[in-house]
Amino acid sequence: MAKKNEEHDLRQRLADLKVKTSVLEVKEVDREAMTKKTVQLINAHDDNVTRLTCDPIKVLDRGSFETTGEISESPVDFDYVMQDFNDRLVRAGVIPGHPMFLGFIPSGHGTYPAALGGFLPAVFTTYSTVHMESPAAVQIENRLIQWVADLFGYPAGHAGNISSGGSLATLTALAVARDSRQLKAADFHRCVIYCSEFTHYAVQKGLRAVGMREAVLRKTSVDKSFKMSTLDLEKQIKEDKEAGLLPFLVVATVGTTLTGSVDPVDDIADVCERHQLWLHVDAAYGGFFALCDDMKQLFVGVERSDSLVVNPHKGLFISSGVGVLVVKDGEKLQQTCSLEQTPSVYTGMQFFSAEHLSPCELSFELTRSFRGAQMWLPLNVFGVGVFREALEEKLLLARYFYRKLKETGEFELPLEPELSVVLFRATAPPDVDINNFNQQLLEDLLSDGKIFMTAAVLGDQYYLRVCVLCFRTHIEHMDLCFSLIREKRGHLWGSAQSNA
Numbered sequence: 001m002a003k004k005n006e007e008h009d010l011r012q013r014l015a016d017l018k019v020k021t022s023v024l025e026v027k028e029v030d031r032e033a034m035t036k037k038t039v040q041l042i043n044a045h046d047d048n049v050t051r052l053t054c055d056p057i058k059v060l061d062r063g064s065f066e067t068t069g070e071i072s073e074s075p076v077d078f079d080y081v082m083q084d085f086n087d088r089l090v091r092a093g094v095i096p097g098h099p100m101f102l103g104f105i106p107s108g109h110g111t112y113p114a115a116l117g118g119f120l121p122a123v124f125t126t127y128s129t130v131h132m133e134s135p136a137a138v139q140i141e142n143r144l145i146q147w148v149a150d151l152f153g154y155p156a157g158h159a160g161n162i163s164s165g166g167s168l169a170t171l172t173a174l175a176v177a178r179d180s181r182q183l184k185a186a187d188f189h190r191c192v193i194y195c196s197e198f199t200h201y202a203v204q205k206g207l208r209a210v211g212m213r214e215a216v217l218r219k220t221s222v223d224k225s226f227k228m229s230t231l232d233l234e235k236q237i238k239e240d241k242e243a244g245l246l247p248f249l250v251v252a253t254v255g256t257t258l259t260g261s262v263d264p265v266d267d268i269a270d271v272c273e274r275h276q277l278w279l280h281v282d283a284a285y286g287g288f289f290a291l292c293d294d295m296k297q298l299f300v301g302v303e304r305s306d307s308l309v310v311n312p313h314k315g316l317f318i319s320s321g322v323g324v325l326v327v328k329d330g331e332k333l334q335q336t337c338s339l340e341q342t343p344s345v346y347t348g349m350q351f352f353s354a355e356h357l358s359p360c361e362l363s364f365e366l367t368r369s370f371r372g373a374q375m376w377l378p379l380n381v382f383g384v385g386v387f388r389e390a391l392e393e394k395l396l397l398a399r400y401f402y403r404k405l406k407e408t409g410e411f412e413l414p415l416e417p418e419l420s421v422v423l424f425r426a427t428a429p430p431d432v433d434i435n436n437f438n439q440q441l442l443e444d445l446l447s448d449g450k451i452f453m454t455a456a457v458l459g460d461q462y463y464l465r466v467c468v469l470c471f472r473t474h475i476e477h478m479d480l481c482f483s484l485i486r487e488k489r490g491h492l493w494g495s496a497q498s499n500a
């Protein structure tokens with residue numbers, strides 16, 4: 001009897017919980033209302049950022065950074081939550097999708113189809129980790145990796161993965177290089193990695209993550225265009241070998257973050273070949289400029305590298321969270337990332353496909369989002385051609401802006417842009433420190449939130465830096481940028497002189 005009552009109570013409780021949790025299955029009518037509200041907010045945002053003199057790129061009111069909403073036991077009205085979300089996300093901080101975002105490497109400013117590529121797999125709950133659960137997702141991702149490999153001239157036999165970004169892709173490449181050289185922890189302190197002083201710090205972070213914190217990271221000198229000096233590279237390798245160290249990896253960068261310079265990859269590949277070193281190419285920023293015919297010569301030698309990283313969430317205008325790693329010898333990637341034996345929880349199931357390797361065999365992740373959709377949708381909806389054109393536009397905008405600054409005679413420009421980074425600094429009035437003058441100029445430019453750019457400190461010299469990569473940035477924005485800089489410089493010059 002007691003048992004019967006117990007079961008009855010349990011059934012009652014379960015029925016009650018079923019009713020209470022039924023709200024999690026949102027009804028069609030409510031889905032429509034939610035979607036309508038969401039689309040209204042999206043449209044308001046997109047209409048705004050595409051106007052030339054739109055809202056400031058940077059909201060200065062610190063109050064708007066604070067979140068007011070508490071996470072409460074009971075539900076909050078959907079419209080209120082969305083409005084709050086919108087106000088805090090869109091109106092606070094710096095907006096990467098803004099056409100006047102010219103700082104860092106503009107990243108994560110997704111086109112609408114790219115954003116849908118994030119949304120749809122979330123709705124369809126696509127589990128892209130293993131072939132059995134979503135063969136199409138796995139094949140799409142492998143097709144995208146093939147496309148990237150073809151772009152850089154990698155022969156058959158490669159494998160790759162779509163990671164959350166350049167840093168995770170780099171970390172994985174370092175692990176593969178480490179394993180392929182069969183390096184053991186006892187020797188890590190003797191292992192040497194070569195890069196230039198302009199290599200992205202993702203390499204250093206990655207080395208830590210793969211357990212090689214105590215390895216030696218050598219920074220080679222650079223030439224006057226801030227490119228890695230292959231003479232210095234080779235000299236350092238020889239010295240290290242003579243000293244009993246274990247040189248094993250060189251990182252060449254196609255588009256350094258600070259200066260946009262492209263290391264001489266072909267020459268570096270010669271050095272790597274002579275000394276049997278793994279060559280990793282960090283093309284996170286510059287990689288997709290390979291789509292532009294005129295830029296092909298900059299990529300010569302990339303096909304000789306052992307691994308490469310490129311960031312669709314930079315050069316393909318895709319929302320944040322999409323990087324690509326390709327390893328020339330795909331088996332090496334698989335050996336580093338997958339286990340020799342299938343975990344026992346999977347025993348008896350045909351999870352994997354010999355023909356279509358699954359992301360979890362080629363990365364350190366297991367459950368992951370179907371990131372490939374963020375690349376697949378825009379590449380198909382728009383076609384590759386428009387990306388080629390948009391990237392050409394960014395290159396030309398950088399050159400245009402460089403020339404305009406140069407023509408004034410009011411700026412020093414240390415480097416003709418190779419990609420879409422322009423470095424410059426204003427000449428300072430007599431007796432005024434040029435570094436301080438330009439630091440103040442940047443502060444003035446950022447102060448009213450009409451533009452966002454960053455600085456570049458080269459040695460002990462302070463420069464201003466513009467990187468053109470947002471798909472919304474066009475000639476009128478570079479004209480606006482140019483006139484804002486000149487206007488602020490003029491004011492600063494005037495007040496510096498009147499203070500003198």
Ligand SMILES: Cc1ncc(COP(=O)(O)O)c(C=O)c1O
Binds near residue numbers: 256323
């Ligand atoms: C050259 C370079 N490599 C690597 C990275 C790191 O990429 P992510 O931010 O996607 O992790 C960046 C980021 O800007 C970069 O510019």
